[in-house]
Amino acid sequence: MLLVARFVRRLTGIGTALLLATAALVPVVFATSAASARAAVGHVRLAHLSPDTPAVDVYLYPFGGSTPKLVLKAVPYGGVSPYERLAVGQYTVAMRPAGAAATTPPVLSANVRVATGRAYTVAGMGPYKSIRLQVLRDSLALPAGKAGLRVIAASLKERVLKVTAGGETIEPSLRFAETPEYRQWPATSQKVTADASDGKSATADVSLAPGSTNTVVVLDGKSGLQLLALRDAAAPGVTPVGAVDTGLGGLAADSTAAIPAVAAGVIAGVIAGVMVGGVLLIRRRRAAAP
């Protein structure tokens, strides 16, 4: 019994010393990933960009699921929804004729895999007879001071367009239903102009914020071409480098802050050992007392 007691005392002394030694270094702020598990999210918006396709009901299902997360009714040609926040994963977008029951087969469907922090546009594009759902990526890392600009041709009447922005040609020969990449462009306010081969043209003032991605869609409007300017995503114009030093150490090691950590630990351990020894001594005396 005595041997065990001695063993336990020794262990406790060492254990306490170790605990106090690490206390000088231990994190003050505990942010456990288990307790704060996050639903990683991305964003998806839906668009109807097929000039001769009638209005559609758009359904967004988790892949393999039968209950839609989102239903947009009667989306007309030219319709673009706001971005929807979605947990990362696979989804299926389905389009049905406007007013059709959800049990009818869709006229169009496609998968989209949503990744953390990314944004996508799922757009019905092309003419009715060969309409396709395209999944466009809307996120882009940009150099400081630049914006991303992308032009989509969605006019049936003018199938080839020359597009300029701020006087510079951004797309010399953009074809109907192509899915071009973003171009890195100066982040200023500028006129975007789409010119067709027959002389028809349309123009819009678009302000491009630094760090932002933007899409301009060329549509068939009431009297010729019409430009729709969309804001895709925004970011700081200049991205800071590295981490942030927001701590001065006051909570790290209290009064032992001036003493090297190891020494502090040893001192603490000795004190702890003496304290523990003292407590056990008292106990033994008590036990020995009749």
Added chain:
Amino acid sequence: MSERTSGISTPVPGSGDGQAVEWGPVPDQVAITSGVAGRDSDPVAEPVSVEIPALGVRSRLDRLKLDAARVLIPPADPAVAGWFSGGVRPGEPGPAVIAGHLDSRTGPGVFARLGQARPGQVVVIGLAGGGTARFRVDAVRTYPKNAFPTAEVYGPAPDPQLRLITCGGAFNQARGHYTDNVIVFASELSQSG
């Protein structure tokens, strides 16, 4: 009706029991864009205060700038938080960033309790002119400073987002800095003018 599915063939609800609707091409359609979210949302006023009621955290907001190496200069006062004024305003689309000290040389700083934030808690940003933008905490994560998640913190987002940053990890006595950053990620709940 010709096959119109693009991409991988995938199970989609709709087995054909329902009545098919009249469906065919419509020539000369004019685009309807009136329902599309406008680009020029009302500009958001500058943020002037931050509060996390669940944690008892409250501070005015100073403006934070970048130094010549484009590193974010932390707030001058350990008791006052700041927002990265060269970036996005809280409530505008994109990631707004607010930083505050974990501690001073002698005791707790304005964000001493930031690491105790939990998903679901509300962060209230007071705006110049009296409005507010409210955010909901999505996640609280710790990263070593030498592996700072720049893309996750500052990368583009279509909706208003907020990142609150302070220090954590071990305090390196020799360098006078903590080893980690603790970052709270939050997304917008609502705005009121």
